[in-house]
Amino acid sequence: MFYNIVMSRLIAITDIHGEYYKLCALLDNLALTSDDKVVFMGDYIDRGKMSRQTVDKVIDTGKICECIYLVGSHEYAMMRAKNDEHYSFLFWNYGGDATVESYGSFDNIMDVHGDFFSNLKPYYLTDKYLFVHAGIRRGIPLEKQDLHDMVYLRSEFYNNPHDLGQKIIFGHTEFDKPQIWEDKICIDTGCGKYKDAPLTAFVSENGSEYFVNSED
Template sequence: MARLIGISDIHGEYDKLCAVIDKISPQKSDKIVFMGDYIDRGLKSRAVVDKLIDFGDVCHCVYLIGSHEYAMMHAKTDDYYNYLFWNYGGDSTVKSYGSFENIMKIHGEFFRNLKFYHIEGKYLFVHAGLRNGIPIEEQDEEDMVYIRSEFYNKKHSFPYKIIFGHTEFDEPQVQDDKICIDTGCGKYKNAPLTAVVIENGSESFVNSD
């Protein structure tokens, strides 16, 4: 039976990504939605992106944009995003690529093609969340990668269970209308990377520990 898998907020932690993938052991029929924040903080951002790209040959993969990719891609043209990139772990990403310019030279196609959300059956995957009362196709890009309490603390009216990351917790947070899978990987030394695995309509969790 095909599984639907969500993984978010890897933050350069290549070894934890490999540990989660090994535990899940994805099959060709599975689909993985990678939900952004692949880079920064951890030491192996380039290796993480290489792994994600290569994994597209193993099963069907969908790649979403996170707040850290969004800041990186706007850093050269916007002082605010330049500040965010360099002050939230961007130096680790630059070191892994050799220079800031190398990021887009090496993986520009990957970053330029990242999506803001993905709908699969009754599930909607997005990095940070959605603003309630606004049609999905009219959502603000910044909200989808940066929103926090305005989304998390309120019940939404969208016809999907929303899978998201961005706001970290000690363990996955499950509500009737949403699931957060960011467990602090890359931000806290011993925090695991967590994946949600959806099979036969039920959700379970796998982490890198």
């Protein structure tokens, strides 16, 4: 008897930051099929010149396979920038000018992609993994975590063991290569921040874990 074994992959991509061409290169290298699932973990916008095209591309990727879209710190700040001085400062001083240029105006960002930005999820949980933009706070149940923590936490999260049963896949803090701990993996390799930095995907396939990047 023969079985047609479907090799479905669970893939995570984060911190694209308007680098549309690096996203296209990475997606080409991944050669997605309808059996795959992709978790986009936020920071689609800011810094790179092509935020609008980047968001269109991640939406279109949802026509190839199931995609889950999480919120990043840059979307969190962008959506609060209009009515809050603190987030307005963060937006305009951390690459938001490139996003405004890409969309033509600040108001156009939500006019064009408001549905997308308004429906971003805080995290995605499977049997083996938690996908989240930046991290979680130890000792607090997942459903009670503060969204601000989930998109902004840095070393106090990744320098300490967490108490969740799943391995946590995250971005937000950039390193020169994927960072692997026993209980977590960071895949932000500086795309959008450094000219030659690649965009890196985490892939879980048939029990093994590996990385694919925009330069492979």
